[in-house]
Every structure is written in C-alpha cells, then in structure tokens.
Amino acid sequence: MRYTIGGHTISISGQADADLASRLPGMSVFEAEEAANDEGRIMLDANLTLPDCRWHHRFGLADDTMECRFGTDSEGVYYYAFGDCGLLRFDSRQPDKVQCSHLGDPELLRYALWTSYAMMGLHLGALPIHASTVVNGGRAVLCLGESGTGKSTHTHLWVKHIEGSYLLNDDSPIVSIEGDEVVVYGSPWSGKTPCYRRERLPIAALLRLEQRPENSIRRLGTVEAFTALQPSCPPSLAREERCLDKLVDFVSAVISHVPVYRMGCLPDADAARLSFSTIMSSHHAD
Numbered sequence: 001m002r003y004t005i006g007g008h009t010i011s012i013s014g015q016a017d018a019d020l021a022s023r024l025p026g027m028s029v030f031e032a033e034e035a036a037n038d039e040g041r042i043m044l045d046a047n048l049t050l051p052d053c054r055w056h057h058r059f060g061l062a063d064d065t066m067e068c069r070f071g072t073d074s075e076g077v078y079y080y081a082f083g084d085c086g087l088l089r090f091d092s093r094q095p096d097k098v099q100c101s102h103l104g105d106p107e108l109l110r111y112a113l114w115t116s117y118a119m120m121g122l123h124l125g126a127l128p129i130h131a132s133t134v135v136n137g138g139r140a141v142l143c144l145g146e147s148g149t150g151k152s153t154h155t156h157l158w159v160k161h162i163e164g165s166y167l168l169n170d171d172s173p174i175v176s177i178e179g180d181e182v183v184v185y186g187s188p189w190s191g192k193t194p195c196y197r198r199e200r201l202p203i204a205a206l207l208r209l210e211q212r213p214e215n216s217i218r219r220l221g222t223v224e225a226f227t228a229l230q231p232s233c234p235p236s237l238a239r240e241e242r243c244l245d246k247l248v249d250f251v252s253a254v255i256s257h258v259p260v261y262r263m264g265c266l267p268d269a270d271a272a273r274l275s276f277s278t279i280m281s282s283h284h285a286d
Contacts, residue, residue, distance in 0.1 A: 002032035005117060006126040006174030006185045007200065009037065014044030017102055017109055024110055026188035026196035039096060040120040042113065046099040048087045053079055056239040061111060070236040078240070080115060088112055088119075092242065095123035114172060114189050118234040122246050126176035126185075130232040131206075133168040133184060134158045139204035140168055140184045141279060142175070144232045149209050150267055152193065157272035165276075167195050175203070175254060182257040205259045205279045212264030215271045217278050225260035226251055 001022050002011045009032050012021050021027060021044065053071035061068050066083040073079065080088040085108060086101040098116040103109045114128060121127045131142040132151040136158065143151040158165040171191030173184045186197035208220075208228040220228055230238065230251050237243040261279065265271035 002038065003027065003030040003188075004032045004198075005030050005187060006121060006124075006128075006176050007178065007183075008039040008121075008124055008126060010040040010042060010117065010120075011038040012042045012044065012113075014046070017044035017100070017104065020104070020106060020109055021113060024106060024113075024188070025194060026190065029196040029198050030188055039124065040117070041097045042116045043097065043099045044109075045102045046089070048089055048099060048101040050079060050081060050087055053081075057236045059235070062107070066108075070239065072240065076242075078119065078243075080112075080236075082108055082112070086112070088115060090116075090119040092123070095120060110189070115234070115236075117174075118237065121174070122237060122243060122250070125178070125250070126174050127233055127250060128172040128187060128189060129175045129229075130171065131173055132170045133173045134165055135168050135199075135201060136162060136165045136204075136276065137280065138201065140173075140201040141204050141275070142173065142184065142206050143209055144206060144228060145209040146231075149211055150265070151209060152191075153267045154207075154209055154265065154272065154275070157267070157269055158276060161269040161272050162276050167193070168197050168199060168201065170195050177250065177253050180257070182254050203258045205261055206255075207275055207279070208260065208262045210262070210264045212266070215263070215265045215268075215274050217261055217263040217265075217274055220260045220262055222255065224262070225255040228260050228262060229255060 051073040055069045055071040057070040069081045078090040086103040089099040132155040133142050134155040143154050145151050169186045169190050170193035172189035174187050237247045
C-alpha cells in the first residue's frame with residue numbers, strides 16, 4: 001500500500017502487519033491516489049535481531065507499562081526496542097527505508113508507523129509535531145504544550161467561538177519545510193480525537209500554551225521560540241547527536257519563517273478570542 005503523508009509518498013509492505021496497518025483508523029484517508037515514486041519505505045514483518053546497543057532514551061508506552069528504548073549499534077544504526085514485543089531499525093545511510101519486526105498489536109503498530117515516519121521525515125524535511133491544530137481563514141495555528149496544558153481545549157474553543165474555525169489534527173500534524181515555505185499537513189495520527197484531514201495549509205503561528213489564572217499572550221524572540229517548539233518534536237531525536245543536529249536545523253528553519261507566541265490562559269472563550277485576534281491581526285499587519 002502507498003500513502004501520501006506530509007507531502008511524501010510512503011509505501012508500507014509486509015504480510016500480517018501491513019494488512020493490519022491498512023485497517024488502522026485514518027490510514028485509508030491518506031492512500032495515494034495514483035502511482036508515484038516512493039520517497040519512503042516502511043517494511044513490516046521484517047526478521048530483525050537486536051545487536052548490542054548504546055541506549056540514548058528510555059520511555060514508557062501503554063500507560064508506562066511497556067519500557068521502550070532508543071539506541072544505536074556499533075555501526076551507528078538506530079534501533080527502537082518496544083519492550084519484548086518487537087524492533088524498529090533505521091540506517092541513516094539509507095534514509096528512505098525503515099524496517100520493523102512483527103508487532104501484531106494495533107496501538108503498538110500505530111506508534112511504530114509514527115516513529116518510522118519521524119525517522120524518515122527528519123531527512124525529508126517533514127516532522128510530526130505534538131500539537132493540536134486549528135484552521136481559520138485558510139491558515140493553521142498549532143497549539144503546543146505539555147500533556148494536560150489544554151491544547152485540545154483551546155483549539156476546540158476556537159471551533160466553538162470563532163466563526164469559520166475547524167480542527168485539522170488533534171495530536172500529530174506534519175510540519176514540512178518546502179523551499180522558503182513552512183506548511184502543515186493533517187496526518188493519520190490524531191490521538192484520541194478521530195480527525196483525519198488530507199489537507200495542506202500555510203501556518204499562521206505556533207502557540208505555546210500554559211495554564212494561568214488570567215489570559216495573556218506575547219510573541220517570542222528567536223531563543224524563546226526555539227525552546228517553545230523543540231520539546232514538541234519527537235523526543236528521542238533530541239537524545240542522539242546526529243539526530244539532534246538535524247533537529248536543530250529543522251526547528252531553526254521553522255521559527256525563521258513562522259511567528260511563535262507564548263500564551264498563559266484559562267479554558268474559556270475569551271482566551272480563544274485573544275489568541276485569534278492577536279495572531280490574525282499580526283498576520284495581516286505583516
């Protein structure tokens with residue numbers, strides 16, 4: 001099967017897991033409409049064994065019941081170990097290919113596909129960003145923040161109170177650098193909200209949210225903008241030197257083209273109106 005995700009054609013091949021992947025929520029929306037050259041290949045059900053690795057990042061999945069690890073072997077090949085359930089392998093010398101062993105579990109496979117895209121995307125200039133994304137007037141605003149800071153609440157307040165607003169994606173939109181333009185795409189990964197839109201839009205702003213007892217918003221300078229966006233990128237990529245170098249280049253390119261704001265806010269309609277008026281009036285002024 002071939003899918004167009006983040007402006008790139010990705011093929012997914014294999015047996016049992018490839019069939020399972022095609023039935024995951026949202027995937028059918030992104031099926032490639034016509035034959036195209038594959039820019040990335042995800043090869044499922046591969047026969048992989050785990051070599052000795054240097055581990056850069058350990059994290060939990062499935063409500064932290066599964067310990068996962070991200071590391072490199074002696075040749076610099078990247079591995080993700082999903083507990084005892086399976087492996088993912090990525091060799092940056094072949095940046096268009098990811099291999100993944102049989103997983104069988106839909107949620108784990110969904111995460112593996114997201115991780116696969118992130119590893120290839122770092123080389124394609126397109127990354128999934130942890131954000132809830134709302135659209136108004138043909139431009140998108142990505143709400144960033146730690147889990148529980150109200151990203152989804154804020155975008156849903158836009159949809160409810162700002163005429164013409166709609167949700168593009170509620171968890172992992174794809175931000176892509178295309179020449180001198182930075183754009184955002186919907187993706188098959190939208191968290192707990194089933195919002196799968198096959199759309200490409202210019203970005204009006206990035207908005208880093210914090211819970212505060214009153215509503216306030218300000219535009220960030222370069223250093224603050226960098227630290228606002230970087231934590232919303234796939235976390236393992238910041239733990240290994242070669243990945244970090246590319247990640248720094250990516251984040252720097254994005255913030256050089258897109259305004260970044262920090263907002264302290266309440267979960268109310270006034271917060272949505274304040275961010276909307278500030279971002280959109282600034283855009284028109286520019």
